[in-house]
Amino acid sequence: MYLEITTKLRDALAKHIRVKYGVQLHIVLERPPKIELGEAASPVCFELAKRLKKAPRQIAQEIQNGLPAVPGITRLEVAGAGYLNAYFDRGVFWEAAWDEAARAIPQGLKPGEVVPTDVGPKGPTTKREAAAPAKTGKDRQKWLSHKIIVEHTSINPNKAAHIGHVRNAVLGDTMARTLRQAGRNVQVQNYIDNTGVQVADVVIGFLHMEKRTPVTVKTLAMEPRFDYYCWDLYAKATQFLAEDKEQATKLRGETLRAIEEGRGEEAEVGQVVADAVVSCHLQTMARLGIFYELLARESEILHSHFWDLAFAKLKDLGVIQFVRYGKMAGCWIMPWKEENSGINTAGTESAEGTETTEDENTQDKIIVRSNGTVTYVGKDIAYQLWKFGLLGKDFHYAKWPNTPEGEEVWATTSGANDPKAPPFGAAAKTVYNVIDARQAYLQDVVAQGLRGLGHAEAAENSIHLSYEIVALTPRCAAEMGYELTPEEAKKPYVEVSGRKGFGVKADDLIDQLEAAAHAEVQQRHADMSVEEQKRTAHAIAVGALRFFLLKFTRNAIIAFDFADALSFEGETGPYCQYAVVRIRGIRRKGAEAGTTRVAMAPETAQKLLAGGEGNGLWEVLLAAGSLDYAVDATIGAREPAFVAKYAFQLAQAFNNFYHKHHILSEADEQKHAFLLGLTELVETQLVRALHLMGIDAPEKM
RNA sequence: GCGCCUGUAGCUCAGAUGGAUAGAGCAUUAGCCUCCGGAGCUAAGGGUCGGGGGUUCGAACCCCUCCAGGCGCGCCA
Numbered sequence: 001m002y003l004e005i006t007t008k009l010r011d012a013l014a015k016h017i018r019v020k021y022g023v024q025l026h027i028v029l030e031r032p033p034k035i036e037l038g039e040a041a042s043p044v045c046f047e048l049a050k051r052l053k054k055a056p057r058q059i060a061q062e063i064q065n066g067l068p069a070v071p072g073i074t075r076l077e078v079a080g081a082g083y084l085n086a087y088f089d090r091g092v093f094w095e096a097a098w099d100e101a102a103r104a105i106p107q108g109l110k111p112g113e114v115v116p117t118d119v120g121p122k123g124p125t126t127k128r129e130a131a132a133p134a135k136t137g138k139d140r141q142k143w144l145s146h147k148i149i150v151e152h153t154s155i156n157p158n159k160a161a162h163i164g165h166v167r168n169a170v171l172g173d174t175m176a177r178t179l180r181q182a183g184r185n186v187q188v189q190n191y192i193d194n195t196g197v198q199v200a201d202v203v204i205g206f207l208h209m210e211k212r213t214p215v216t217v218k219t220l221a222m223e224p225r226f227d228y229y230c231w232d233l234y235a236k237a238t239q240f241l242a243e244d245k246e247q248a249t250k251l252r253g254e255t256l257r258a259i260e261e262g263r264g265e266e267a268e269v270g271q272v273v274a275d276a277v278v279s280c281h282l283q284t285m286a287r288l289g290i291f292y293e294l295l296a297r298e299s300e301i302l303h304s305h306f307w308d309l310a311f312a313k314l315k316d317l318g319v320i321q322f323v324r325y326g327k328m329a330g331c332w333i334m335p336w337k338e339e340n341s342g343i344n345t346a347g348t349e350s351a352e353g354t355e356t357t358e359d360e361n362t363q364d365k366i367i368v369r370s371n372g373t374v375t376y377v378g379k380d381i382a383y384q385l386w387k388f389g390l391l392g393k394d395f396h397y398a399k400w401p402n403t404p405e406g407e408e409v410w411a412t413t414s415g416a417n418d419p420k421a422p423p424f425g426a427a428a429k430t431v432y433n434v435i436d437a438r439q440a441y442l443q444d445v446v447a448q449g450l451r452g453l454g455h456a457e458a459a460e461n462s463i464h465l466s467y468e469i470v471a472l473t474p475r476c477a478a479e480m481g482y483e484l485t486p487e488e489a490k491k492p493y494v495e496v497s498g499r500k501g502f503g504v505k506a507d508d509l510i511d512q513l514e515a516a517a518h519a520e521v522q523q524r525h526a527d528m529s530v531e532e533q534k535r536t537a538h539a540i541a542v543g544a545l546r547f548f549l550l551k552f553t554r555n556a557i558i559a560f561d562f563a564d565a566l567s568f569e570g571e572t573g574p575y576c577q578y579a580v581v582r583i584r585g586i587r588r589k590g591a592e593a594g595t596t597r598v599a600m601a602p603e604t605a606q607k608l609l610a611g612g613e614g615n616g617l618w619e620v621l622l623a624a625g626s627l628d629y630a631v632d633a634t635i636g637a638r639e640p641a642f643v644a645k646y647a648f649q650l651a652q653a654f655n656n657f658y659h660k661h662h663i664l665s666e667a668d669e670q671k672h673a674f675l676l677g678l679t680e681l682v683e684t685q686l687v688r689a690l691h692l693m694g695i696d697a698p699e700k701m
Numbered sequence: 702g703c704g705c706c707u708g709u710a711g712c713u714c715a716g717a718u719g720g721a722u723a724g725a726g727c728a729u730u731a732g733c734c735u736c737c738g739g740a741g742c743u744a745a746g747g748g749u750c751g752g753g754g755g756u757u758c759g760a761a762c763c764c765c766u767c768c769a770g771g772c773g774c775g776c777c778a
Contacts, residue, residue, distance in 0.1 A: 026718085033721060043720050046758065056758080080721055081758080156778075197777060252777095331776060369776040376778045440705065441773055468706085468772090492770090520740075540740090551726090555706065556714070557771080564713075564727085568740050571714090571726045578740050586737050593737095637717040645715070648725085659733090659742045679737095701740075 001097045001625035003632050005072040006040050009086055012070045013042060013063070020066060023051055035615050038077065038085035039622060045082040056082025072096065090618055091606030097625035098677075101684045144183045147426055149387050150176040152434035152465075153285065153292070154191040156198040157274040159234045160227035161284050162496060162503040163560055164436070164470040170549045170694070171467055172434040173290045174640040177692045181631055187424070190292045191383070192411075194274035195299050196376075198498075200255040202230050203270045205237035208251065214268045221276035227284075228505070230277055235501025260302055260373070262414075271299075279402035284506050286404035288542055289694040294424050295411035300395050301383055303414045307374050309393055310382035319452035320367050330370030334377075334445060334452075365445045377442055381449040388450075388458040389427025397421035430461045432638075437466040437555065465638055467554040471495050472504070473561045480504070493559040504560060513541035516566050517574075525700060536698045540574050543695040547573030550644040550693055571648050573695055576686065579651035580697035582658060583683040590664055590676070597673055604670045605677075616660060621678060623653040624685045631692070640693075647689040654682045 010027045017023055025044060032041045045063065049056040060078040067076060074089045152172020155165045172188070179186045193199070206212045210233070212220075220226065241248035258266035278295065285291070301307060314320045320332045367378040385391040396417035400409040410421055435443060443464040450459040471493035474484055482502055488494050496503035518537035525533065548565050552558050568574035590597075609618045630646035633639075663679060666672040690697055 028718075028720085030720070037721080041721085043759090046720075049758075083721070193778070328776075336774095365774095366776055371776075373776085375776075380778095437706070438772060439778085442778085466706095524738085524740090552714070557707085559713080561713095567727085569727085570740095572740085574740055575726095578738090582738065582741085589737055633717070639717070641715085642717085645725095652725090655741060656743090658737080662736060664737045700738090 001093060001100050001628060002039075002622065003626075003628040004096075004100075005070075005088060005093070006629070009040060009070050009073060012067060013044065013084075016063065016067050017044070017048065020062075021048065021052060023048065032083075032085060035619055035622075036612075037079060037083075038087045040086045040088075041079075042084045042086075043082075045084060049082065060084050088622075090609035090614065090621070091603070093625060094605040094609065094621060097621065097681060100625070100628070101681060101688075145185050146429035148179060148184055148186045148430045148432070149189055149428040150179070150186055150432045150434070151189045151191055151296075151387075152176075152432075153281070153290070154193070154435070155281055156193050156196060156498075157277040157281070158198045158202040159231040159277065159498055160225070161281050161506040162498065163506060163509060164496060164503070165281075166288070166506045166509075166545070167467060167470050167549045167558065168434050168436070169285055169290050170288070170546050171465065171554065171640055172432070173288075174546075174550060174643060174693050175432060175434070175465065175634075175638070177694065178631055178634050178640065178643060181688075181692055182635055187294065187428075188292050189294045189296050192274065192278055192295050192297045193376075194270070194278075194297050195256075195259050195302060197252060197256060198234070199270050199274050200252055200259055200266075201237045201241065202234050202273055203255055203259065203266050204241065204251055205233040206269055206273070207265060209233075209237060209240055212269075214265055214272065217269050218272050221272050225280065225507070227277050227280035228507075230273065231498075231501055231505065235499065238499045257373075262299070262303065275402075279400075282400075282402070282407075282409065283404050284510075286407065287507075287510055287538075288546060289696075291404075291407055292409055293422070294397075295400060295409060296383070296395070297412050298379060300412040300414055301379050304393065304395060304412075306382040306386060306391060306393060307379055309391055310378070310385055311368070311374070313385075313453055314367070314381070314449065317453055319449060328364070328366060328370075331366045332368035333364045333366050334449060336364050336445070336448075377445050377449075380442075380446050384431070384446055384450060384458070384462060385453075385455075386425070387428050387431050388455065388461075389425070390453075390455055390458060394425035397424060430463065432463045432465045434465045434467070437468050440464065440466055463638065465554070468557040469495065470549075470558045470560050473559045476561045477502075479562070493557060509565070510541055510545065512562070513544055513566060514538055517541050517544070517568070520568070521701060528700070536701055539696045539698045540568065540577065540701055543573030543577050543690070543697075544568060545573070546693050546695055547576065547644055547647075550640055551648075553639060553641045573690075573693075574701070576647045576651040576690060577695065577697045577701060579654050579658075580683055580686055580690070581699070581701050583654070583679050583686075584697075584699055586663055586676075586679060587683075593664065597676060598669045600673045600677065601670060604674055608671060608674050616657065617678065620653045620657045620682065623650045624678075624682045627685050627689055630689070643689060643692050647686060647693065650682065650686050650689065654679075654686070 006029050010029055013027045014025065017025055017027075025047060027042060027044050029040050029042050032038050045056040045060040048054075048059050052059065057078060060082045063084060064076045064078055070086075072089055072092050073086050075087050077085045077087065079085045150172055152175075153165065153169045155161055176186050176188050206217050220229065223229070241252070255266045258264045259270040261267070282292075315332075320334050323329055323331050323333055365377060366375055367381075368374050382391065386393070386395075395412040396415065397410050398413040398415060398418050398421070400411045403409045410424065433443065443462075443466075447459040447462050450456075450462065472480070474489050474491065474494055477488075477494040478484055480502075482494070484494065514534075514537050517540035518533060521528070521533045521536050521540070525536075528536070544567075545565065549558070551571060608614055609621065627646065630642055634642040657678075661675055663672070663675045666675055687697055
């Protein structure tokens with residue numbers, strides 16, 4: 001609601017200023033520091049003052065008098081040195097907020113996912129008129145239908161998921177849910193690098209260290225938590241390979257090649273391992289409410305000759321060059337220039353593969369190795385082209401066999417195409433790649449490749465949703481039995497290492513959170529059935545973990561500590577969930593007591609929200625009505641942390657209100673009805689906000 | 702060496718697109734259960750926004766410079 005009104009205000013101001021002063025300006029709107037100063041303010045007159053050579057206050061005065069009425073806004077005032085402060089019509093806002101909440105279809109749900117039914121009542125008991133619907137029109141509809149791909153998780157399928165992977169998945173999942181909430185057409189994909197060195201190392205572990213056969217590996221892979229087994233084996237294999245560098249290079253090379261070409265025991269074991277571990281990851285993520293539409297596997301990028309096609313294009317357009325002499329002799333490289341506005345120099349000459357690059361530039365990125373194999377970047381360019389529908393080729397698809405209960409997931413396949421598969425190959429307009437910040441350079445190279453191929457728009461719409469790593473505090477690392485060097489002990493954090501097998505596994509952490517939450521629930525609700533206790537504890541655990549990973553902005557390094565992550569107090573998921581539980585408690589209690597709830601008179605809300613005495617209630621209502629604003633900011637800044645911030649602030653506003661007003665015992669019937677209505681509005685909005693983060697609020701906790 | 706990121710309260714972090722008296726949580730201290738659930742609420746203390754220049758009516762935010770820390774720059778991904 002807040003967004004709707006401020007958008008109208010912004011448009012009105014822009015139009016008025018254009019007409020009256022002949023100046024085209026971007027109108028900045030901000031939230032005033034205090035509620036007494038109104039709900040939205042613009043410093044635009046300061047900017048105008050410069051251009052018009054007039055005092056800002058005078059201009060503000062003129063605009064205040066001249067601006068036509070804006071729906072939802074009662075008045076404008078000039079404040080300070082020349083601010084224009086807008087005051088909302090609180091009664092209208094109340095009606096409109098209710099209307100918006102009531103017609104909100106819980107989006108961000110995947111097909112088959114159950115809509116939470118208990119999200120508040122039907123609406124206010126009075127209705128004036130529906131708020132002006134958001135701009136409809138064909139253009140908007142078309143824009144909304146544009147396909148967006150969100151690719152996240154993308155864990156190497158050779159070990160269990162750890163806390164850092166969970167951050168990736170939670171960010172991606174929340175972004176996807178938020179985009180869907182905004183009405184966008186989103187498809188979630190998970191990239192599976194099933195042919196890389198990481199899988200090869202585990203294959204070496206099975207075949208060379210443990211001397212297993214494909215059959216025994218297959219049996220082992222059916223055991224629960226096979227990913228944990230691989231976690232340890234991967235660490236052992238890394239150590240084993242580090243002992244003899246020469247042999248390691250040879251062994252890795254041979255294994256990798258066999259896997260890529262899909263031949264021999266290596267390929268067989270590689271596939272078994274990768275598929276089994278992916279299924280484990282799906283289970284882990286399902287515990288957190290994270291699902292995927294498509295698993296895009298690297299093996300199919302190779303087998304379907306995606307790369308060959310992209311390679312030809314890259315050569316034809318001279319985006320990559322063949323190196324004849326020097327360190328990189330025999331490689332195909334993409335030149336990396338300081339001003340890489342595009343690659344247009346010497347391109348055509350080198351297309352034949354006969355040109356040399358004279359000066360060795362270490363920044364140049366190798367795309368094809370001298371042995372003819374393609375690097376990750378090359379494959380990623382091909383893959384990215386496919387996402388935008390620019391490759392002219394599509395995968396075959398089949399249902400993934402081992403999905404979490406009740407879920408349907410598709411995967412690319414080298415086998416026959418299932419004609420019932422959704423149109424995954426449809427071109428996307430925007431692609432979000434959730435990848436950690438360390439890979440920024442590689443993502444730049446991929447984008448540069450797209451630009452070089454003449455797809456500047458695709459490069460522009462390839463969004464690297466980068467985020468910083470999750471590390472451990474030294475104390476936490478020590479607790480886990482990691483031996484710290486003196487330097488490490490002094491640092492604020494210690495990096496985890498999959499290769500060393502050092503890190504907090506996702507399932508272990510969720511288990512711990514569930515246990516801690518369960519103990520708490522047991523203590524508070526001894527009468528609750530064990531099953532319900534567990535369900536509740538699960539919701540709390542998920543709430544705590546997801547919120548914890550979301551409350552930091554993307555480029556903050558999270559120094560993980562069990563004490564922080566297991567906390568249920570303060571700025572946490574459970575705090576927000578608790579606010580919802582309180583509201584439901586009130587509603588339950590009210591229903592039990594059979595208190596009658598009278599219809600609200602049309603002027604009740606207006607009256608109770610008015611003036612200084614109404615400010616407390618108004619702030620709660622304003623917070624509840626600002627979800628659209630939070631969603632907009634989240635998408636605009638690509639910052640899922642904003643959702644967490646919003647949910648926390650709303651919960652906080654409610655808790656404050658809760659302690660000031662005793663709702664059920666309110667003697668004034670009209671006020672009672674209003675307080676109850678406000679409470680229910682908060683519930684609806686808070687539940688929606690939590691849902692964007694994949695957090696459910698239990699009935700009791 | 703080149704590129705990117707970070708530096709805000711004792712600690713962990715918000716302050717998107719430059720705006721009014723820089724905000725939360727944790728920790729500390731003092732209060733609040735005859736009343737809808739205390740995973741809560743109220744209040745207090747705590748800041749040279751790393752230092753220094755500059756641009757601007759206005760800078761935590763933009764520019765320059767220095768300092769400190771991190772990451773990337775591999776025929777790994």
